[in-house]
Amino acid sequence: MRLTPKDLARAYYLAARQEPEKRAAALAKNLMEAARRRGIEGTLGEVLKALPAAMEEVDAESRITVESAHPMDEAAALAAVAAAGLSTENAEVVRMTLPELVSGVRVRTRDGVLDATGRRTLDELMKAMRKAAAED
Secondary structure (H helix, E strand, C coil): CCCCHHHHHHHHHHHHCCCCHHHHHHHHHHHHHHHHHCCCHHHHHHHHHHHHHHHHHHHHHCEEEEEECCCCCHHHHHHHHHHCCCCCCCCEEEEEECHHHCCEEEEECCCCEEEEEHHHHHHHHHHHHHHHHHHC
16 A cells, blocks of 8 residues: 555654654654655655645544634533534534624534524525515
């Protein structure tokens, strides 16, 4: 199996992301030595280029985003996550303010979206009115 630069960047980030700086540096050195031994040291530049995308991908896997129309404090965001039936264990909870949501909350995870916003309600009402008008 041939590993791509993105595969190597992802593996390095998974190994190093929660390590102290000295340990992460040692892991980077090990990666360079392993690449040299396998004759793929020429790919290390590509690995570095792929690292930001790999980092975002890994971090997104455990991110829960709570979107609201108005600024929300951390306690309210955590309450929304709990109301959605989600665990915050090993997850990063990110808050976003999006005035276009009108009201309510939208909770996004890697697996889906729970939308309890005024924008969704208004959009559904508009669709229902258009459907009723088209039927007349």
